[in-house]
Amino acid sequence: MVDSDDPGFGGDRQMCRIFGSFAGEATAPELAAVSARQRHGGPDGRGVLTGRGWSLGCDRLAVTDPGRGTQPYRLPTAPGVLAVLNGEIYNHRELRRRMAARGHRFPDSCDGSVLPALYLEYGPRFAEHLDGMFAIAVLDRRTTAGPQLVLAVDDMGMKPIHYHVAADGSVRFASEIPALLAFDGVPADPREESLDTVLATKTPFGTETALRGIKVVPPGTTAVARPGSGLRVHRRAPYRTPPVTGTAGQDLEETLRVETERLADADVPVCAITSGGLDSGLVTALAASGARATGGAPLHSFHLTYRGRWPDSEHTYARAVALRSRTVHHQVEADPAEFASLLTRTVRHLGQPNADPIALSTYALFRAVHQSGFSVALTGDGADELFGGYDRLRAALAAPEGADWAGGYADALAAVPRMLRNRLYTPAYRAFIAERGSDGDRVLAELRASGTDRLTAIVNFETRWRMPAYHLRRVDHLSMAWGVEARMPFCQPRVAALARALPAEDLRGKRALYRVGRDLLPPSVLRRPKQPFTLPVAAMMTSGSPLMDAVQDLLSPARLLRGGRLRPDRVQALITRQLSRPSGPDALALWALAVHELWTEVAQGLRVPVGCAA
The missing domain is CATH 3.40.50.620 (HUPs)
Known part of the structure; x- marks a missing residue:
């Protein structure tokens, strides 16, 4: 289900994305396949370096100093340190002046060129000095004990790094999951609980993804890998901002x-x-x-x-x-009329x-x-x-003392209310979720156990996990x-x-x-009243509309029977209700079910047998 005119999956466009491997070999066809799957980010430059047991690559969208700034970055005075960057370092000019005062020289004015010098000065703590949105990989080949890989993500998590650690401790990483799956041996194995996660919280939160064995580096952390050690994630000190001068x-x-x-x-x-x-x-x-x-x-x-x-x-x-x-x-x-085809591209x-x-x-x-x-x-x-812009936050703060504000807040995050989820699940899947616990329950437990006031608990949860x-x-x-x-x-x-x-x-x-x-x-x-930027799905999911036709196809009884998690008769009753009395909650529930069903199909299409290139 791929359209040839989608820039991400066809043509010769490149991207501003990073990828690599550590403590394990990656072949040239593998690296080409990884790059091809996320090259839509920009056409402006591509670089891959490999060595014994490591690889480091980036395709660049040039925003600063477009004519130069070749990645991976390295300095003539320190060829043993390599870096790739996805994102922007906004204080790079200040850092460049500071590093130049310490004797470093730079071949261009690109923001990422400061990274090797910064790493030479501060080691894995280099990211504490960065103001920007970034996902960075640094390879340090200077140590006698063997090379070291350092991954760092900005404090908000604006730029992601997805990774897989194999049984032998080797690491593969990429900016996007489809690209990561192009590495040999990285499994496209959907988690059994992913359906409940999508219905309860709309998407997986935290370090886990919907695929088993694939994680994401958390915001504001630095992860370090050495041969045989896997990847160890450390929360670092946040970037220090100037103190507030007035109120x-x-x-x-x-x-x-x-x-x-x-x-x-x-x-x-x-x-x-x-x-x-x-x-x-x-x-x-x-x-x-x-x-x-x-x-x-x-x-x-x-x-x-x-x-x-x-x-x-x-x-x-x-x-x-x-x-x-x-x-x-x-x-x-x-x-x-084109939304059904756009949905496939979006999910992918x-x-x-x-x-x-x-x-x-x-x-x-x-x-x-x-x-x-x-x-x-x-x-x-x-x-x-x-x-504090969300209605659910205002409702939680307005709840009287002793009321279950956290329960109401967690419920507001769901695409499908708990009672309806349980009604749609097969008995076997309902029992599985009851035994494992729902991600919605975990959100609720975290809010209740925060040990702080409501506002602090909610803002911490929103900015650290949900956002x-x-x-x-x-x-x-x-x-x-x-x-x-x-x-x-x-x-x-x-x-x-x-x-x-x-x-x-x-x-x-x-x-x-x-x-x-x-x-x-x-x-x-x-x-004006607050209104989120979104799609009017309740009005668009009506009889004969392109979106409803796509949803009905994705939620057909035969397909749901094969999946074994949803009761086709009750999903069909939900569709019938939406067709006769369109509503926002029913439309969102059907949308969530259809998106998960489409994603499972797309994920299987991205599966790469071990030893084969994508």
């Missing part, structure tokens, strides 16, 4: 402005994603203001809507933001199931950004998690599917530190951000 509220607007303008600095065209809401509106307004102040070209803004008439359209709000901010506005109209790019329909919208939006010639897009992602796995990984994979780098000012360390310093009252309904928006955004945007 957090007073500093917020200026900090957002500085970070947005800093992230808009690139050697390629930059645009903004404008949904019509508060968060993306602030980013758009600040970026547009910065472009005018420096005499640059007007900022371009992009908004996705759907061909035809659909409920909850936000295009008027997005246009109001664009007019106020004086951007060159692009209203992208996706065609619902994500590598594991994500039950939020926003994934399809995100993919279509970044396709339009790419087709318009932009390589960098500023987005408002992260504001809800850091500044990286559910939100940021989706944005990363679906933007890079089209060679677009999504940059997120709200996820910058300084902004996150200010959010943590705000009084609890300012985190109820993003009050602090609304104050910032008073002089930047139209009143219509500030007064």
Whole structure:
């Protein structure tokens, strides 16, 4: 189920992705297959180095110093240290000055060129000095005891590294799961509990993925491997931000402005994603203001809507933001007739199931950004998690003392309510989940055992577990599917530190951000009710619609009987109810079931027999 016009799976496009192996051999055909599966990230350069028992590779989307910056990075004075980077190091100029003062010389001005020098100075603690979004692999060949592999992911988890540790301790890693599966011996083995995980939390949280034996390096950690030792993950000290000089509220607007303008600095065209809401509106307004102040070209803004008439359209709000901010506005109209084919591409790019329909919208939006010639897009992602934007947070904080606020919060994360999940499961699968425990139960247990106040418990959970796995990984994979780098000012360390310093009252309904928006955004945007950027699936999943036809095919009785986890009669009753009385909850439940079913098919298609190239 692959379309030949999808840039990720055909043609000669390359990517800004990293991959490699350690303490085990990888053949040239293997490495070529790994690279081919994630080369959609960019066409600007490819490099692979191999040695005895190791390999290191990257295909580059050039955003800084496009003409140079060949990866893997290495310095003439230290050829034993190699590095590859996925992402951006925003403080690379400051680091370059510091390293130059210590005698290091650099062949270009690319941000990743500082990494070997930084590693030489600080060893595996080098990532503590990085301000940016990054996934980095460093190979140190200097030690007499054998080489050492170091993997590091930024504090928020904006750029992922997926890895597999074999029984002999050898390590394979890649930015994307489909690429990792192209290594010999990495199994495409769906977890039996993955269906319940998708229905209970929409996607796997934490270090585990939906495939057995494949994990993800957690946010804010550094992992070290030596021959025979596997991979040992260490949580490092976070990047140190400057102290708050006044009150957090007073500093917020200026900090957002500085970070947005800093992230808009690139050697390629930059645009903004404008949904019509508060968060993306602030980013758009600040970026547009910065472009005018420096005499640059007007900022371009992009908004996705759907061909035809659909409920909850936000295009008027997005246009109001664009007019106020004086951007060159692009209203992208996706065609619902193509959504069934887009769903297959989206699921494949994500590598594991994500039950939020926003994934399809995100993919279509970044396709339009790419087709318009932009390589960098500023987005408002992260504001809800850091500044208290979700309805479920407000409900939890408003619950009276002694009420089960954690239970209500965990239930709000589900794609399918617990009672309906149990009704849809076969007796055997229901018993399996009861014995193993649901991931929804684990979320609930973590919230209850946090030992802190409600607000702190929720923000910690959202930023450490849910946001990286559910939100940021989706944005990363679906933007890079089209060679677009999504940059997120709200996820910058300084902004996150200010959010943590705000009084609890300012985190109820993003009050602090609304104050910032008073002089930047139209009143219509500030007064409107909160609405997530997503797909109107309830209205689109009707009799004879392309999406409903695809869902019915994926949830056919014969297919469900083969799977053995769902009762076909009860799934069919759910479909019948949606066809007769369309509703948001039923549509989301069917969407989640269909996405998981499609993912299991895609995962099997990515299986590579040992000894064969993909």
